Amino acid sequence: MRTLAAVAVLALAAPAAAQWAKVPDAGVPQTADGPNLSAKAPRTADRKPDLSGTWLVDKDPDGKPQGLEQLVFPKYFVNVAADTDFDKVPLTPDALALFRERLAAGGTTSPDAFCKPAGVFELLSGPLPFKIVQTPKLVMILYEGDTVYRQIFLDGRRPVEDPEPRFMGYSTGRWNGDTLVVDSVGFKDEMWLDGMGHPGSSKTHLTERYRRTDAGHLAIEITIDDTVSYTKPLTYAPTFTLLHGEDLLEYFCAENEKDAPHYTP
């Protein structure tokens, strides 16, 4: 083996047309310098804030490149309780035991690592974007990760009683002023809320409050109320930036998964 000699500076060419060409978002004003992401948030024909677009969670401004990908990961993707001192997260005893077990396994037991669905929490704040498609009675969120979707019904339907558990839950929404409030229930047990393995149970009530703060930015306040796993609700508030003009790619984890046999705690 040989040590690498000093070499030229990275000079990757601009991406070739390997995917859809960029199509500017209609709700974002164009200027001579490009899209004005600080312009007022667009509205739909029924005067609601228009949340439509392809969004990617913002990186942790204090984060450092990490992981196999050497990326600065979004902090809540790694740890939903990132805003709480690590030893003050209000875990119940059973959840604490499960969390310890997951941490001790060094990432070798995470569902993602075996191409099981990542679930709504990791997909929301993960490094792959999602796309919101908004209609008056139905908001669809299409996640690039796992190539899955959520339906958020705004048609006044009642929450499902005794829901059949789902990875993505059952979601209903309503407008509170300029905020879309989404309530979700019906999740599976033994969820991973983040890369570290904070647990979530089927008793989880997820509340999300979506606000498009301007043309190029989205804020979601997330509250996880799960009395099985936490003695009080967890709240965090990731922010997102519009991937202006971009569309989603595919991501099917099982396409070429070959790491699992190599995992070593």
Added chain:
Amino acid sequence: MRRYVLGWFGATLCSLLCATQGSAHHSFSAEYDANKPIAMMGTVTKLEWQNPHTWFYIDVQDDAGKLVNWGMELASPNLLLRQGWTRSTLKIGDVVAVEGYGSKNGQNIGNARVIVLTATGQRLVAGSSVERTP
């Protein structure tokens, strides 16, 4: 209210793991060893531009002169595409110098961090930085 805390166990683990649990698919620590830096030169024999991770394979001459095939893992093609890679950035037959980290289990696989195309000197990085260990 009773509060259940992680205590020293959690604090110690966090100091080790909080910074290494982020990953699309699997974490670095599930498979690779930050204490096993590797550096080698070889010829690309195969490319798998597929999720959940891009892999490329190189034939490397070992100290005894025998060719050994190594598998090198990169980020998801989705993440690489958004950093400027395409499926033809690396091609079969390219001679490359690779730096990265070896596997915990001792197999001939690695997490490539820096790839240099020897024909042009072009330096490819797998992520946003090549200066940090995991």
